[in-house]
Amino acid sequence: MNEVVSVDWLDEHIKDENLILLDASFPKAGGNESSELDNISIPGARFFDLKGNFSDTSSSFPNTMPSEEQFERECKKLGINQDSILIVFDNKGIYSSPRIWWMFKIMGHDKVSVLDGGLPEWVKKGFSTCRREIKIYEPGNFKAHFHTKFVKRYEDILNNIISDTFTIVDARSEGRFNGTEKEPRASLKSGNIPNSVNIPFTEVLENGKFKSASQLKKIFDTKCSGSKDLIFTCGSGLTACIILMASELAYKKSRFVYDGSWTEWAEKQNLRKN
Secondary structure (H helix, E strand, C coil), X not given: CCCEECHHHHHXXXXXXXXXXXXXXXXXXXXXXCCHHHHEECCCCEECCHHXXXXXXXXXXXXXXXXXXXXXXXXXXXXXXXXXXXXXXXXXXXXXXXXXXXXXXXXXXXXXXXXXXXXXXXXXXXXXXXXXXXXCCCCCCCCCCCCHHHEECHHHHHHHHHHCCCEEEECCCHHHHHCCCCXXXXXXXXXXXXXXXXXXXXXXXXXXXXXXXXXXXXXXXHHCCCCCCEEEECCCCCCHHHHHHHHXXXXXXXXXXXXXXXXXXXXXXXXXXX
16 A cells, blocks of 8 residues: 555545544644644544553653554554554644654554645545544454564664764754754754764655655755665654655655654763753
């Protein structure tokens, strides 16, 4: 199945057998004020609570990948089965949904796509909406198979500075990457991991949707020359998955994410403000 689907496609297939809609919305995402989209959803969608249920809450870093056992348990609670076809969307267009897409891919479930343009595009086209609700579902039979090699750790990034095996691609803004703009986490300095390149996630999007394949390929060809695999990073592992998905759509399949991202790197490198 395609990695992204249009709202028109979803409108035609929303009642298909085995199709499950996952609402991965983030209220006030990216520091934005609340909007009318924060409390509405697409009819039948199940709320995918990334921060509450699908992150390792014992970690000192945000949005950390959960264990195989936790991921499987929470998916079963949402009624997700082995044969479920998953369509993920969020309330910002393209923001948190690629992270959930990536999580399912590396947990061994390939039947997952992102709704291009998300809830804003759905509303723009005039399709029906409802109030977002938390429900209890009949437990599913989902089985997770965690491909841990795709989750890169601090030590992997440290070693890569010497080995230069991967190209590290940072999805943060140019200002944060260059150290001229403040980090959202006030205690940390901005800056970048040595030898990394910068593709702000906003560069791969247009009007809340992914740019065309030819446009995306041009961006990656300019910034990521060579045959090395890519490791994607950002502030906390969330928007890294936007450029990872953009790469898969038009450049190369490279699903490695530095999960701790700049938050962990800056902490462990002691890049703190005085």
